[in-house]
Amino acid sequence: MAETLNIDVSRQGLRDITGEVAAAVSRQADGDGVCHVFIQHTSASLLVQENADPSARHDLEQWLNRLVPENDPLYTHTMEGPDDMPAHIKAALTACSLSLPVEQGRLALGTWQGIYLWEHRHHPGRRRVLVHVSP
């Protein structure tokens, strides 16, 4: 059964969840397989991205904020606040599920890869991320 990670998120942006996912993998598997990560929300998403220089993540956030700005006159779905519709669009352009290789109970990521929860709202609260290792 998938393990649910409850991730407390306080603000918009990229939050590193590599440690939480790796710990869930080690609880479920000691062999080889695939780790499936899924986020149960439509205004936050998942991303594998460079974990070294924070400036790369900063630019990525800024770039997407510029591509999908708040208060675009195109939006009709505005009842839940100016950050809601951009959040749905950003989630659609990124991923809700990731499938990551596992070798001997460990995530086989590249040297510079981290797993991020990309929060697209300003005041999100708790996010649910499900982790399941398949053989």
Added chain:
Amino acid sequence: MAETLNIDVSRQGLRDITGEVAAAVSRQADGDGVCHVFIQHTSASLLVQENADPSARHDLEQWLNRLVPENDPLYTHTMEGPDDMPAHIKAALTACSLSLPVEQGRLALGTWQGIYLWEHRHHPGRRRVLVHVSP
């Protein structure tokens, strides 16, 4: 073996396939695992998105149509009609495969999540979506 869903699609836009996918899952599994959904086309894609307010999906479609318009002078691939090249680009920006958690034979989606076939052409016809549940 994966089950093929033949989805008749008559127009561009988001079509809810949550019911069809959930039914395929219940035919394949009564335990826990992961449901893999794959679309065998390059001008339509898959999306997990908010299933409550239709205005959110409307804005999402309009936004992507504006980002990837028809008749862009950049296009050289124009033999198959003005909606063909935008369709390929939109498919590249979204997903061809989704991996969704299954618990006790049921999709474990978030409260507000639905599964959509995102059709990017105007007169598509039948689309093939494959569903396979892994342990």
Added chain:
Amino acid sequence: MAETLNIDVSRQGLRDITGEVAAAVSRQADGDGVCHVFIQHTSASLLVQENADPSARHDLEQWLNRLVPENDPLYTHTMEGPDDMPAHIKAALTACSLSLPVEQGRLALGTWQGIYLWEHRHHPGRRRVLVHVSP
């Protein structure tokens, strides 16, 4: 255990890896299941796209280069060259993992689908792609 494909890439753009992935699948499986493909880099990505007319892939590359240009004044992460930050953004907008159906040891792609490594840097070198077939 996942098989590592070492793909030598000499330039930016889409490189067809369908043959390499299909060969890895045939070495791992003769039954049904799912092929998980993962790229261990954050400035290259994976794509399922039309394999027939090269003009579609050409336009796709050009379109993304225009959406995410080099030398955007927004970028602060510029130490690794003008193609580095665009590469991270392009990777974030596309996929790092794909889950593809396998039937009787063969990839069950659509008629017009190919699997591509989308290289986003100009002088990349060797890229590592992991392939694992799950039941």
